[in-house]
Amino acid sequence: DAKTTQPPSMDCAEGRAANLPCNHSTISGNEYVYWYRQIHSQGPQYIIHGLKNNETNEMASLIITEDRKSSTLILPHATLRDTAVYYCIVRVSFGNEKLTFGTGTRLTIIP
């Protein structure tokens, strides 16, 4: 699975959009970009994933650059409950079942 690079920490004001970047310059054509988050003391939670098109669900939006070497997770209106560690993971969806977590970005929402 391709390696990802994320900033170790970010702050965002409550109510504003939180934009979390991820670099995955060695991504292969059949690898998806997944985002998970881990709120303190809880299990990781799936947020969203995509291959090459931008994706949106009830939790977030995922913007993937055209060359697929980087992506941005957007939380449109951040709340205090969004304070967590966010993990960007790149993996093949079929055949390789291992989900490998990096160090992630610690996002702190400021009141």
Add this chain to the structure above:
Amino acid sequence: DTAVSQTPKYLVTQMGNDKSIKCEQNLGHDTMYWYKQDSKKFLKIMFSYNNKELIINETVPNRFSPKSPDKAHLNLHINSLELGDSAVYFCASSQRGQHNYGYTFGSGTRLTVV
């Protein structure tokens, strides 16, 4: 509620003891996992089972033995516990070939070896 449930939530035990952690999922998934999160918060996969068959074993010591009686359960038995085994252990499940909802994780078991 559909979920991945682990028991116990907390486990404090002495070195040398043997303990088990249980995991059950009612999501109908065919693949289950055990992850370990150490004090530095690194999440590492330990084992994966697909339909009761071991498919991933990440060079975990032999003292750790997973058991999957059916595809809805994956238990973790640990023999001769050591101080370094202290960590939070997460169970997870997924459906092979269906990536739309990713992995579903349990809430974790905090193991403290004293």
